[in-house]
Amino acid sequence: MIKITADSTCDLSPALIDQLNISLMPLHVLIDDEDFRDGVDITPKEIFKYVGEQNKTCTTAAVNTFEYENFFAGLSPKYDAVIHICLGSDFSSSYQNAKLAAENFDNVYVVDSSNLSTGSGHIVYDAALLAEDGIEPEEICKQLENVIPKVDASFVIDKMDYLRKGGRCSSIEALGATLLKIKPSIEVVDGKMHVGKKYRGNFERCLENYVKDRLENNDNIDYSRLFITHSHCAPETVAKVKEAVARFANFEEIIETTAGCTVSSHCGPNTLGILYKRKN
Template identity: 75%
Template structure:
């Protein structure tokens, strides 16, 4: 039996994790020098309280080699093979640390997702489906490597406060965005984070245009699956996005998931993305 594992950053729903027996390795969230484990000791709501209400500093840190070694030791002894999908190597040193730890085990395979959130989640979910269908580990890893460059991941951010606090934009940029009501889209391009189109106006209207831009007349969309992943958006906002998606594309399944602590730490509340696969 093949075991699929991932970093906590994959942002898959508890139902998917349970149904496919996927185990997660939590990254660390450090708030004013106090260390928490993502999704274990801390939730996004806690982050919004500490950072948004109390003004504390918050950052995420990678899983270290010792932690991965302990994790792989337990998993490799129970399963024929372990496939671990990491947060993209350009976002964190977790991949490098996992790769080093895996060298102690002949049946542990570490995959660099080159992505984050449910961009990685697509890879994890695909691996779990293939494992459940009985594919050999080498075939699964090969299929995942082919899929990785086809994942389309992007988000729209309501406010740039958390990007500013994390040092990812200047105070002047954040102030200007607030005054002009700019909602930037953040895209993953070749494994790196990049600023995409900048929307203006109310958040919900910006999301309408964002969905249209991503999906309208896009012949390269794989319609098998789309994730809507968000950080504390209202149910009404998410439902509106679902309806907008259906205007432009007919996906076999649309899965809503909540962003974990990593996305929440850097982007804050009212962040939403649609993440899907491309044909090429």
Template identity: 50%
Template structure:
């Protein structure tokens, strides 16, 4: 009997429950550690807990990779249901999760692992495309070929409101964090060749910064695919998210604008009031 194709992913893809259910995408959660306690991202911990713990105790949650054994159990569940698995992983330069998934797949048959080269809904774009192809009856080989062309086209970036979380996590100096806060600098972090880089620093309040950021990123719509764009954020106000959505709608270009909340991985590193627009080029 022919095996059906199923796309699996990690919680870091930040897709909504409706999308995951509608496209039949099983998720394996990342681990989040606070002091001596380990949690599963999106299962028994949400970003609000991370923010509250940091603000009240000064303790920053840390993410950890999924063990190979967890992957093996996860994959076996769907192999037993007669599925051919294409697992798409968080970018390999961000975490060892990709290698863990590969190691587990080497113990099994019927599993292929893809490096998304990205994070959050930049990674989610790839997961959605693969799941749509699986739904439409494409083979694993056809999906892998398409993804090899698609992954380099994905554009992921975020504006960060405060550098406190990056500083606490050892990703920027105390001088840089203090200076940025005093000068109201909002860095734009961009994924370039599978790694996070500072693309630009905006100056001013978050609302003004986000308007400039949207105009900069969407300045040349002729290069961008109109199918869908994500607005992904960590605990931004409804008003702020609506302002960003309205600014994109005024471009009258995208067929679908999807708002999602960032999970624990982005939240641990970037903190609250982080927002990004994520799309892909033609």
């Protein structure tokens, strides 16, 4: 039997985690240097309270090698193989630390998702399905490596306050975006985050235009699965995004998930993305 594990940043829902029998390794969230474990000791809503209401500083930190060693040690003897999918190596040192820890085990495999949130979640989901089919671990890793470059991950951010507080944009940029009602899209390209198109106006209208830009007249979409992942957007906002998706594409499966502490701490509330796979 093969066990699939992942960093907590994959942002799969608790129901999916349970259904697919996935174990998560929580990253660290630091609030004014107080250490919390993502999804264990702290939730995104608590982050919004600390940062938004109390103006505290929030950062994230990687899982260290010792933590991964303990994590793998508890699973390795129980399974034929353990396949761990990490947050992209350009976003964190978690992948490098997990690789070092895995050297102490003959049956632990570590995969660099080159992505974050449900961009990684797609890889975790696929790994779990392949494991259920009884595919050998080496073949699973090989198939995942083929899928990783095909994941299309992007988000639209309502306000740039959290990016400013995290040092990822200047106060002038944040102020200008607020005054001009600019909602930037953030895209993962070749394992790195880039600013994509900048939308302007009402957040819901920007999201509709964003969905149209990603899906309309796009013949390179794998329609098997789409994640709508958001940091506690209003239900009516998410409903309008689902309606927009249905207008431009026909996915076999649409899964709504809530972004975890990593995306939430960097992007803040009212961040939403549609994440799917390309054919090539």
